[in-house]
Amino acid sequence: EESLLSFRYLQPQVFGGQRPQKGMERALGLRPTRQATPGKWAELDAYGNMNPGQLRKIMSFLRLGGSTTSAAQNRGNRPSKGKRRAEEYFIVPVGRTDSLLPPGIYRRGSEFGGAPLLVVAFVRAAEYEPRFPFSQVVKKAVDQSLHRAFLEAFGEKMAASLARR
Secondary structure, eight states: OOOOOOOOGGHHHHHBBBOOOOOOHHHHOOOOOOOEEEOTTOOBBTSBOOOOHHHHHHHHHTSSOEEESSSHHHHHHSSSSSSSOOEEEEOTTOOSSSSSSSSSSEEEGGGGGGGGEEEEEEOOOOOBBOOOOOOHHHHHHHHHHHHHHHHHHHHHHEEEEEEEO
């Protein structure tokens, strides 16, 4: 069990419960009962994960994550040299009752007249059932191979003399 703890990603599969919080979820101050998942307007990679560049941009804009230089600080008076879209992000916290929007991080871009677009949704954390019976698999493997391994290690004569005692 001790060596299994080093494989934290397996813990929900073996023991059940919730997955550990990700860095962004901790930086946002989400409770352990909540998770951040990609919203409809999130940029996804081929595996369905959020684009790390977009995550950095969001965290930088919201001044989360400890970066000393951020897009929020750099939005000063000087004109932009690039052709990047002007994007603004805002958070609708969990439990807010004066908003019609569900909890999450929204982008207000130029599409749809500046309507808020859900980039990251704050949802209830999934409760996983144990799916990998680790201790049963180990016990079965030991039961199947211990006797043979003992015989190979100590020889049949020693095993026979120990069996008579």
